[in-house]
């Protein structure tokens with residue numbers, strides 16, 4: 001049994017307690033369950049008590065000596081942040097494309113001329129397992145420094161079986177070796193490989209008949225994602241791929257309506273996807289269909305920012321009853337960042353969401369987007385001891401004061417892994 005952790009006297013303890021079993025919608029997204037002068041006792045990796053400091057001191061005063069006491073006076077305490085959409089495992093970077101886009105080239109033009117996703121695919125194909133692991137591990141350390149304790153990770157820079165497998169195996173190894181929980185998604189349908197451009201349906205067949213069954217058999221992913229976009233996979237192909245995944249127990253996710261309207265939101269509702277992501281160009285009909293089916297809208301304002309596009313209409317989605325989550329979309333082409341707190345700021349300024357809604361979108365609703373709401377996303381007895389402490393006095397200031405990493409302390413599975421903004425020593429690879 002490890003040392004208990006006693007986080008004491010937070011100026012605001014954001015619990016998000018209550019009604020965890022469905023993602024939060026509309027006004028529920030503003031109910032943060034804040035306890036002032038709040039404390040949490042964590043033991044055996046699990047939250048044992050949540051309340052005011054007076055209540056918890058009374059309960060545990062006899063055991064203070066055995067606990068790692070973390071003084072959160074004047075600070076904000078939240079559930080460990082959750083990033084429900086990343087392309088964590090990849091090699092290299094694409095600052096050359098950034099430069100090209102600044103001179104007028106578009107994301108799709110670069111991709112269609114063999115760069116973009118294809119460029120990262122070539123780098124990822126030639127990288128060793130060990131190189132991908134090292135890059136991914138360092139990225140996870142950065143996530144942790146920004147207060148993130150769970151990350152979804154997609155494959156998709158393979159476009160053939162060996163590299164897709166390598167990415168999924170690296171993600172699994174990262175989940176095993178790094179303190180952050182990594183939740184895996186198969187995204188073999190990220191782009192159509194050049195050699196299949198004349199016959200994309202043949203690649204769809206390969207995904208459906210060969211890759212998806214193998215991924216499911218190996219137990220290497222929980223979700224199946226597809227880039228449904230003009231010039232990539234059509235809604236019909238996307239549907240076939242997502243339904244094939246479902247037959248093998250892989251839960252559908254979808255990159256929907258990112259660059260052009262393509263009825264991706266409608267498709268997400270039709271196939272019962274757990275989330276539809278991006279949604280910059282989603283139709284109102286699609287949003288309503290998502291709201292009806294409880295499909296989480298995972299919004300990625302960092303991508304819109306980086307691609308100099310107009311953000312998804314987060315305000316409208318919340319008002320229509322779509323359960324909204326937020327994510328970095330961490331990837332080398334359209335969102336090279338691990339800063340979920342920066343994304344939270346963009347959620348307010350670029351999508352019209354309130355600071356309270358944004359907190360819900362990066363905790364309990366993000367947990368729903370990756371089917372982890374039973375374990376994480378709120379500070380409640382029985383949930384994992386995943387907690388982030390920020391050097392700000394209230395939750396609004398976290399969104400308001402941007403471009404600064406306010407993360408002070410991170411507790412993961414009941415262990416302090418970041419203290420004073422620094423990773424504890426055992427986590428560094430070198």
Ligand SMILES: N=CN[C@@H](CCC(=O)O)C(=O)O
Nearest residue numbers: 117120227329331332333334
């Ligand atoms: N849009 C498709 N996929 C990624 C970008 C991948 C890349 O450009 O490397 C995204 O979610 O933004």
Ligand SMILES: [Zn+2]
Nearest residue numbers: 085087255329
């Ligand atoms: Zn993505």
